Amino acid sequence: MEKTAAGAGRRGRPPGEAAQSHAAIMDAVYQMLQETPVRDLTLEAVARRAHVGRPTLYKWWPSKSALILAMFHERIGSELAPSSDGTVEEILRSKVRFLIRQFHGFFGKVMADLIAEGQSDPGILSELYERHMRARREATVAEIERGKANGEFAADLDPELLIDAIFGPIYFRLLLRSAPLTEQYGEELVTQTLRGARPAAGA
The missing domain is CATH 1.10.10.60 (Homeodomain-like)
Structure with a gap:
């Protein structure tokens, strides 16, 4: 490099x-x-x-x-995920569908290439995160905090961990191609992950 x-x-x-x-x-x-x-x-x-x-x-x-x-x-990389006025869960599902669609196009190819190059040049990863990912992640954190405030999610939920749990596997499949990256997979991933994010019954 x-x-x-x-x-x-x-x-x-x-x-x-x-x-x-x-x-x-x-x-x-x-x-x-x-x-x-x-x-x-x-x-x-x-x-x-x-x-x-x-x-x-x-x-x-x-x-x-x-x-x-x-x-x-x-x-x-400038296109933002479509906004939604629904529940925070609906917003998360919309973001997941949008990302998976992007990953099946030219965006996904270049993203995977940049991450691969970043293994030998960490500056690429830093720049990619700061200019492309940080603002999107912070917006998602704010949405999850809203979900905590309105009772949609548990009050002690860690937004950063929830984001990693939902979006990390999507990047995993993009990079390793271990299994098909489909919208159905994204829906099931959100459903499974959010099971642990709900308030406890009777709380």
């Missing part, structure tokens, strides 16, 4: 004419990652596809990791 991605996000969207080069680079990375895994992508190949020089890439992104993460955040 070239340089750590920690703190190495895009150095700012270029103004004016340079915006065309920026868009061409993002297009090139997006298209190439549909043809090759992250580990095989090179800055030289991106520069050729985008018709720019390598110095242009390094001007905005200090490493291949930073470039790929920038494309991920701009093009495929």
Whole structure:
């Protein structure tokens, strides 16, 4: 890996004419990652596809990791799960269905590739969590706290552990492909996990 991605996000969207080069680079990375895994992508190949020089890439992104993460955040990681006005359980089920659908597309491929690359470059994992996962996780924690307050969940439930118990197995199946990752699996996973999250009878 070239340089750590920690703190190495895009150095700012270029103004004016340079915006065309920026868009061409993002297009090139997006298209190439549909043809090759992250580990095989090179800055030289991106520069050729985008018709720019390598110095242009390094001007905005200090490493291949930073470039790929920038494309991920701009093009495929910015969509949020649909909101719901129902119960917290319904919201959790909606989030699970949405994530599983995403994991069956280009988003899932790039996510798996980035996690794999992050095993040798921890900066990738840190950047991925901070820019993509943290806000979503915090929003889910807030929903679960609401469920505790309205009696839907037990008052002593740990929201962080519940999130890990529901979403961890989904990432497990994405990465190891140990079994099919289906929406039915997601529904059954939520049902099973929430059995231990309910208030005790008579409480």
